[in-house]
Amino acid sequence: MAPEIPEDIEAADLDKEVRTELLSLAREIADKVARHLVAAGQIIDEDAELALQHAIAARRLASRIAVVREAVGLAAYAAGDWTTAIAELRTYHRMTGLQTHLAELADCERALGRPERAIDLYRGADVEKMDKSGAIELLIVAAGARGDLGQHDAAVSMLQVRELNTDEDAEWAARLRYAYADALLAAGKREEARQWFTRAAAADDEGLTDAAERLLELDGVTLEDEDVDSAQGDQRSGTTAGENEDERAALDEDDDYDEDEDEDEDSDDLAARNDDLDDEDEDDEPAARNDDLDDEDDEDDDEAAARSSELDDDLAAGTDDEPAARDGELDDDEPVAAADTDVNTDPVAVEDVAEELEADAEDLADEQRERAAGGDVKAAGKDDEGDEFVSEPKQPKE
Numbered sequence: 001m002a003p004e005i006p007e008d009i010e011a012a013d014l015d016k017e018v019r020t021e022l023l024s025l026a027r028e029i030a031d032k033v034a035r036h037l038v039a040a041g042q043i044i045d046e047d048a049e050l051a052l053q054h055a056i057a058a059r060r061l062a063s064r065i066a067v068v069r070e071a072v073g074l075a076a077y078a079a080g081d082w083t084t085a086i087a088e089l090r091t092y093h094r095m096t097g098l099q100t101h102l103a104e105l106a107d108c109e110r111a112l113g114r115p116e117r118a119i120d121l122y123r124g125a126d127v128e129k130m131d132k133s134g135a136i137e138l139l140i141v142a143a144g145a146r147g148d149l150g151q152h153d154a155a156v157s158m159l160q161v162r163e164l165n166t167d168e169d170a171e172w173a174a175r176l177r178y179a180y181a182d183a184l185l186a187a188g189k190r191e192e193a194r195q196w197f198t199r200a201a202a203a204d205d206e207g208l209t210d211a212a213e214r215l216l217e218l219d220g221v222t223l224e225d226e227d228v229d230s231a232q233g234d235q236r237s238g239t240t241a242g243e244n245e246d247e248r249a250a251l252d253e254d255d256d257y258d259e260d261e262d263e264d265e266d267s268d269d270l271a272a273r274n275d276d277l278d279d280e281d282e283d284d285e286p287a288a289r290n291d292d293l294d295d296e297d298d299e300d301d302d303e304a305a306a307r308s309s310e311l312d313d314d315l316a317a318g319t320d321d322e323p324a325a326r327d328g329e330l331d332d333d334e335p336v337a338a339a340d341t342d343v344n345t346d347p348v349a350v351e352d353v354a355e356e357l358e359a360d361a362e363d364l365a366d367e368q369r370e371r372a373a374g375g376d377v378k379a380a381g382k383d384d385e386g387d388e389f390v391s392e393p394k395q396p397k398e
Contacts, residue, residue: 002036002053002054002057002060003039003050003053003054003057005032005035005036005039005054006039009035009038009039009042010035010038011030011031011032011034011035011038013034013035013038014034014035014037014038018034018037018067019034021065021066021067022034022062022065022067024065025061025062025065029061029062030062032058032061033058033061033062033065033068036054036055036057036058036061037054037055037058037067037068037071039051039054040052040054040055040058040071040075041071044074044075044078045078048075048078048079048080049079051075051078051079052072052075052076052078052079052081052084054075055068055071055072055074055075055076056072058071058072059072066092066095066096069088069089069091069092069095070088070089070092070100070101072084072088073085073086073087073088073089073091073092073101073104074089074101074104076088077089077104077107077108080111082108082111082112083108083112085104085105085108086105086108086109089101089104089105090105098129099125099126099129099130099134100130100134101134102121102122102125102130102134102138103134103137103138103140103141105121106118106121106122106138106141106142106145107141109121109145110141110144110145110148115144115145115146115148115149116145116149118141118142118144118145119142119145119146121138121142122138122139122141122142122145125138132170132172133170133171133172136163136172136175136176137172137175139158139159139161139176140159140175140176140179142158143155143158143159143179143183144179146158147182147183147186152183152186152187152188153187155183155186155187156180156183156184156187156189159176159179159180159183160180161176163176164176164177164180168203173203174200174203174204174205174206174208174209174211175208175209177196177199177200177203177211178196178197178200178204178209178211180196181193181194181195181196181197181199181200181211181214182214184196190218193218194215194218194219197211197214197215197218198211198215201215
């Protein structure tokens, strides 16, 4: 679909020589083609894509008109559509027999990664039939193709033409000197390159090159982006003043967002630290409780030990009582029982003491029976109830 043509654009705005090529068309069609070509020429530097659309719309109406094919080729070249540009410009050359746009064709070949074809175009060009500006532009492109191939010294040699020192006011003078300085720098000739960047900057009144900035870079000076006038925009990047303001606003928003993120991260760090402290407190409470339980267990152990000591004392006291007390206990035929002890008292020790007491009681009983019988020793197991032991006379102690 063809783009709309602004109402203020008229067919009469087209160059008179170009309009004469449209006389073969119907008047209405010729006027529409002319208006599309005028629209394309007006916006090609600001919006190359839209300019290409206008040129293609004109081609649909007048594909056999050479100037229309030229317009399509130049618009495609400006938009970076290298294949379309090559096809349309070659068609234009074939239709007219001219070599007007060999420099554009060679540059498209370089852009497509075919520097050899660009050099071939330069070699096959009839320079005498070309205008000075076209011939210089083709030379610059061919030298750049040599540089693409790594042939920097050859590029320097190609650009050493007499036009370097003449025609300083020509529109191509700044570009030729800039290309020569760039080739010298690539060849490692820094000081010579600096001199020619200086001369290129002096001849570049319209700011077609960045020779001044390249010169500052060689001197070790770096320009900041803030040096660009915000009211005029950035000519090198093609941004407008409004776009610069939008970029600054976007940067400010990014800074605010980064600050908010930093604050959130700080808050998260504080929360994490508080959680760690809470976890430490929770870990300390069980430890403290365990310590308290350990203290209680130690106290219980101390009490049990004290009780065991008291029991041992009581048992020791029982074994050292006088024989009369033992006789009284034995006469009553009361069995010796172990005292109630604490859970921590050793049961094996209590049984041993009880057996010793029973043995002593039996010995005393035997002695009493021997005294009653007049010293005769008899077997006590037959006469006594359930007594299976045989008493023997005790040997006198020495």
